Amino acid sequence: MKNVAYIFIAISVIIPGKSMAAAFPEVDIHGFISQGYLLSSENNYIADSKDGTFEFNELGINFGTNPLPGLFLGVQLFANDLGKTGNDELTLDWAVADYKWRPYLGLKAGKLKLPYGLYNDTRDIDMLRVSILLPQSVYLEIQRESMNGLNGGGVYGKFPVPFIGKISYEVLAGTMNISKDGSLAYYIESIISSVAPISINITKIDVNSFFYYSATLHTNLRGLLFKYSGSIIDINVESIINAGYQIDRAMDPFQVNVYSVQYSFHNFLFTSECLLIDQKQRDKFYVGDVLLGSQVKNDHMLGNYASISWSINELFELEYYYSQFFTDRNDKKGKNITPSYSAYQKDHCLALRYNINSYWIVKVEGHLISGVGLLNPSENPPGSSGNRYTKNWSLLALKLSYRF
Amino acid sequence: MKISKPTMVSRRHVFILCLCSFFLSAAAPALSSKEIIFIANSSVSIETISKNEIQQIFIGEKITWSSTQQIELCILTKSDPLNQFLKTYTEMNSIKFKRHWKRILFTGRGTFPKFFKNESEIINYVSKTEGAIGFISALPEKVDVQVITPR
Numbered sequence: 001m002k003n004v005a006y007i008f009i010a011i012s013v014i015i016p017g018k019s020m021a022a023a024f025p026e027v028d029i030h031g032f033i034s035q036g037y038l039l040s041s042e043n044n045y046i047a048d049s050k051d052g053t054f055e056f057n058e059l060g061i062n063f064g065t066n067p068l069p070g071l072f073l074g075v076q077l078f079a080n081d082l083g084k085t086g087n088d089e090l091t092l093d094w095a096v097a098d099y100k101w102r103p104y105l106g107l108k109a110g111k112l113k114l115p116y117g118l119y120n121d122t123r124d125i126d127m128l129r130v131s132i133l134l135p136q137s138v139y140l141e142i143q144r145e146s147m148n149g150l151n152g153g154g155v156y157g158k159f160p161v162p163f164i165g166k167i168s169y170e171v172l173a174g175t176m177n178i179s180k181d182g183s184l185a186y187y188i189e190s191i192i193s194s195v196a197p198i199s200i201n202i203t204k205i206d207v208n209s210f211f212y213y214s215a216t217l218h219t220n221l222r223g224l225l226f227k228y229s230g231s232i233i234d235i236n237v238e239s240i241i242n243a244g245y246q247i248d249r250a251m252d253p254f255q256v257n258v259y260s261v262q263y264s265f266h267n268f269l270f271t272s273e274c275l276l277i278d279q280k281q282r283d284k285f286y287v288g289d290v291l292l293g294s295q296v297k298n299d300h301m302l303g304n305y306a307s308i309s310w311s312i313n314e315l316f317e318l319e320y321y322y323s324q325f326f327t328d329r330n331d332k333k334g335k336n337i338t339p340s341y342s343a344y345q346k347d348h349c350l351a352l353r354y355n356i357n358s359y360w361i362v363k364v365e366g367h368l369i370s371g372v373g374l375l376n377p378s379e380n381p382p383g384s385s386g387n388r389y390t391k392n393w394s395l396l397a398l399k400l401s402y403r404f
Numbered sequence: 405m406k407i408s409k410p411t412m413v414s415r416r417h418v419f420i421l422c423l424c425s426f427f428l429s430a431a432a433p434a435l436s437s438k439e440i441i442f443i444a445n446s447s448v449s450i451e452t453i454s455k456n457e458i459q460q461i462f463i464g465e466k467i468t469w470s471s472t473q474q475i476e477l478c479i480l481t482k483s484d485p486l487n488q489f490l491k492t493y494t495e496m497n498s499i500k501f502k503r504h505w506k507r508i509l510f511t512g513r514g515t516f517p518k519f520f521k522n523e524s525e526i527i528n529y530v531s532k533t534e535g536a537i538g539f540i541s542a543l544p545e546k547v548d549v550q551v552i553t554p555r
Contacts, residue, residue, distance in 0.1 A: 028515050064515045069474040070467060072514050094512040103465045113511045121511045128503055128510070158465055160456075222495050267497060311499045403506070 031061035034126045034401035042393035043372055044379040046141055047083030049395065055081050056399075058124050060093060072098040078124065082141070083379070085182060093124070094149060102157070109153035112172060114212055116147055116229050117258040117273050130309045131351040132363050132397040135323035136374050137303030138258065138275040145182045146233065147256070150174040150210045158218075165219040172212040178205040178235075186376070188237065208234040209253075223264035230257040246286040254279030254299075267311040276329075277301040302329035317353040322346075327373045341391045345373040360402055367395040440489050443527065443549040445536040447473070452555045458493050461537065464508050464517075469535060477517035478526050478538030485523075485541040 036056035040049040047053040057080060064074035078093035080086040098108040113121040122128045123139055140147075152174015160166050178184055185202040214229035234253040260273040279299045285292040307321035324346045326332045334343025351365035372380075372389040382388045442453065448469055460466035467475050480486060483498070490501055508514045520526040523540045530536040531548040543551065 028509075030509055030516065032510070060510070062510065062512075064509070064512075066467075066474055066515055069470070069472055072467075072512075074512050074515075076510070076512060096512040098513065100465075100467050100514075103460050110512075115511075122507055125506070125510045128507055264495060264500065267499075269500075311497065314499070317499075 025065045025067045027063055027065045029061065029063055030404060031059070032125060032127060032401060032403040033057075033059045034399055036132060036397060036399040038395065038397055040393060040395045042390035043375050045375060045395060048379065053083070055083050056397075057081050057088070058126065059088075060124065062093075070100050072096070072100070074098075080124065085186060104157040104159040106156050107153070108156070111149055111151050112154070112174075113149045114147055114172070114231075115170060115214060116212075116231070116256070117275070118227065118260050118262060118271065120147055120258075126363070126399055126401040127361055127403050130317045130319035130353045130363075131307075131321065131349060132365050132399045133349070133367075135273070135303075135305035135307065135321050135349075136345070136347065137305050137323040137325035138273045140275075140303070140325075140374065142184060142374070142376075143256075143277075145178050145184050146176070146207075146235070148176075150176045150212065152210070154212070161217075163220070165217060165221075168216045168218065170212070170214045173210065175210055176207045178207060180204055185237075186378075202237060204237070206236045208236065210234070225260075225262050227260040227262075228257070229260070230255065248284045248286070252280040269309045269311075270307070271309075272304070272306040274304040275302070299327075300329050302326045302332075315355050317355075319349075319351045319353075321349050323349065325373050339372075339387075339389065339391070341371045342373055342375075342389065344371040345375075346370045359404060361400070363397075363399045363401075365397050367397070369393050369395060440485060440492065440539050440541065441543050442537065442539050442552040442554065443530050443543070443547075444538075444552050445476075445530055445532075445534055446548065446550055447534045448537065448550065448552070450552060451550075452553045454555055455493060458554060462489075463494060463504060464514050467514065473535045476533050476536040478530055478536055479517045479519050480523065480526050480539060481519050481521055482523070482541075485539060488541075489539050 034057060035054065037052065037054055038045070038047055038049040038056050039052040042050065044050050047055045058078070059080070060076055060078040062074060062076035064072060066072055073096070075095040076093040077090055079088045079090045081088045092111055094111050094113050096108055096110040096112060098106060100106040115121040117138055119129065119134050120139060123134055123144070126132065150172060152172055154170060154172030154174075156168070156170040158166055158168035180202050185205060188202060210231065210233050212229070212231040214227060216225055216227040218225045232253050232255055255276075255278045257276045258273060260271070262272075263270045277299065278301075280296065281299070282294060282296050284294045303323070303325040305321050305323035307319060309317060309319035311317045324344065326344050327337070328343065331337065331343055334340030337343050346369065348368045349365055351363060353361060353363045355361055370392050372391070375389060377388065380388050442458070444450075450469070457466060461475055461477065462479075464477075469475055480489075486498055486501075490496055490498060494501060496504060505516060509516050518529060520529065520538070523542070524544075526538045526540060527544070527547050527549060530538050537552070
């Protein structure tokens, strides 16, 4: 937070007034604010949605300039609240130095957004899509932190390929800061607490290295593109303390792969994406220095969705998507898990967006959901019947956004 | 006597045809056939430009004229010329085009172009701004901008 405050102050000082525009490069300032509401019929999702919640907002402000030809310098500050995470704490969303030498080669460094799939880098920016919630099967809230951005550098560009179209690419390398109090830590703590009657606390999450790579084929068939994006992440949850017990969790470098296809036809947009996550983790249980035991766990998650959105006119847009997520793609029906419907989450979503004007947007969407594979156990304590979840449930989301 | 099935089939066909017509009519943007005229500041030392370069410039892939001159991009938001421009040079409609630029702006990939509601404003800005380029639908008689011809 201190760093963010320093940057904010520094930017405030260096931003020139209009009268100084001749001496300094012009700085563009833009931002957005959104406030949402979630209400679910049964399970709590993302926040305490069963009772209805307003803990669902985002705000961001960015400053950008071109001090030299081809060079872009910019920074965006961001805060959000999403249930128990975010809590409107101001963070540095991105801070970038980007030099575009030619259309086929650009270089950038700093804190960079990760453009997984077609929407990951814009998941916080409500105005850029029709639906409020992105399909959760591919854009997982639990992975939000580890998929948001990295500190490092990379290259990107776009070049023509005869007879096929154009290919754009991006390769990034670096590391990232994942908070021990953030959404990933909270999720891991919840999962372990739900399977054992213990209270745990993650003390540190280290990302040793992070490699991201993507290629997009923009075909000669106007509006049709294919994208592959992937990453290899070397991450360690160094220790988990449990009233005298210590758990060291070592994860093998895990892979995230996203396959995307999109076709834009007049006012329609057809999209389908598939996410594959493979990771292997080894837990060692200690009391003091004495090793009590260990376990190895392999995760093979799968998520995919298909969507169609329609810009009816300049004011109204409509989207439908079907999204499905499986915690283990080798056990889609949950034969090895109790309850079986916690092995998946299948979601039908219908969303309507109304563009009040160029700056204000209001959205409403409804979800019919089967399964609880993406729910957080700690937000859903067992009821009087002993059941934590309800298999079939629905979710209503509303959101009002403003940008400048 | 045999009951004729074609009645059922034709009703279904009519329904499907109506549905298709509805979607296609809703999808087809209303466009005029007017020409698009590209104008640039007199400091820009080119007279012709390829379709590929126009596309690269207006979607933010090409941002410099040379190693010493930044492109100052100007967009006319008046619906007829904008729709005509987008149809000819990009794969987007106006909603997708504006969203494309917002994505660039809010993900740290560049600065926003300048948007103008009418032609006199964009001509005035282009004439006074080094490296500026924009498009209009009609060229007034006395203006201090150069016309760039697509090739």
